[in-house]
Amino acid sequence: MSDRKGFIMKNTLCILFVFLVGILGLFACPPQGSVKVFILAGQSNMEGAGKIEGDPKRNGGKGSLSHLVENSQKHKHLKDKDGKWSARDDVFIWYLGRKGKLAPGFGARPSAIGPEYAFGHVMGDAIKEPVLLLKTAWGGKSLQKDFRPPSSGGDPGPYYKEMIGHVKDVLGKLGENFPELEGRGHEVVGFGWHQGWNDGCGMPATLEYEKNLANFVRDVRKDLGIKNLPFVIADSGFGGVKQKVDRRLLIRKAQAAPETYPEFKGNVDCVQTAGFFRLAEESPSRQGYHWNGNAETYYLIGEAMGEAMKKLYAK
Template identity: 60%
Template sequence: MTCTSLNWGSKLLIAALLIAGLSADSLTAAETLKVFVLAGQSNMQGHGKVKADPKANGGQGSLEWLVKESPKKADFKHLVTDSGDWVSRDDVQIWYLGRQGKLTAGYGASEEMMGPELGFGHVVGNAIDEPVLLVKLAWGGKSLGQDFRPPSSGGTVGPYYQEIITQTKTVLKDLPKLFPEYASHQAELVGFGWHQGWNDRINQAFNDEYEKNLANLVRDLRKDLSAPNMKFVVAETGMTGPTETHPRALSLMKAQAAVAEYEEFRGNVAFVGTRDFYRPKEESPSGQGYHWNSNAETYYLIGDGMGHAMLKLLKPASK
């Protein structure tokens, strides 16, 4: 900004700011809050066990076991403080259907569980200079074919598609009340993470139209959230691991990957393979294959993978 383009009043104000040690950009630049929506069904809710329960495979596969006992514990030391408490990030906040606060362990399906939000939030929080808000919208047992059905797919619009739109807009509108520390920030909806698929994977009709519905979901969410440039990351529904052979499961995962290859989505939609994150029940708190055996490392790695994929799409905005 040059003084030759300003009137004398503006020049005097800028001079006063400069004397006070502020730049002319302080006149107009508002701080930005980067907002990411994380949506899906029960595996986006998150069923990874936080506490090590001796009755659940001796605690193996829980988040507490991961940071204290696992051979990989050095890779996860950033999740705990020197005193052993869970880290709460000042620069990453989360709102999950009325539960809110600083990102930490315990924002899963219950306060005793965690999901992809933890890994995702740590990755984007480390890379982005501005503060981050995660808006998590997830409900168990929901299909894309019916519950999340986007308008462009025809038929009845899914009630949970409508919930995503309504809840996201409400959080952004109520931001000064929900997060007073960000009252002066300009909220920018920059990314959307999707982890869902089990209910379509077990229904042939939903399975057959999954690719069409997912592509329409991306288009319709961008339109209805007034965020045409919003980046979109799809995490594979690979909860039965790399040895999966069921035709419907393979078909659905193929459909999820295919959408990211559409010409219109190149560079703005990414697919994250997750089957390698699967941990067998012998290494996990449960044998619930549809919930990734409740393994905390698995859920963390899904979020971590989604976060890194999002950063590639947002490359100019990250550090």
């Protein structure tokens, strides 16, 4: 073979190699070991008001996370051998600037938990890769106005836009926010929603809720560019199974409706929470709209959301 022919062949092979590498790169799966990201959003009950430490003078401290651990063998793992709250090395959380390893204290205040706590434990146990929870929740916000999805018409909700913005910003600076996760890559694999009190305060917002929630699911998927992103909705079970207020019951019905839509079959699930409601006499407070501040309730909600997400994630 002449030098000229050899030169041409070598260059042709090099060009072909570069071309194939580029094509394969376009269709490559997320890097093995990439961080699995779950977005948790809603209003004050996604923020979380479950008391970590109870007041012995109020119902003997019942309903606090400490009381739950002390009186339930199932939850002993939440504290280490020295009696301190455990922090997971494989589950991380970002909540409006507060960030770290998953442990109690990422509720509305550092003295509380929300659904994120048990949800993170369930997903951390189920997934071998690192898990990151992005919590974007604000108290007193409605789906009709504050989280209003663009496709519902009118002005998009400012908190809808802020939610999407936070997700993109945090993931765009993943290594900066979490040095432990530097260079691992990430994949958004699920979305959890717990909201509904404000919309249930008036009939117009209540009657619009189902439409807005379905549009919310569609718009989040569109804006994040993730078709069929798994969605888990925890309904508004305030008042428990004895709830009689029509607006509250209609909100629950609206929250359960989207999972029955053909387009959402197998990728949207609604978990019922009425059975997790605890009376004020068994809880740290009398704020029914905050589940009476009962940490067991928030733990059960997060756990149920996690179990539902596990099933959707596995599909």
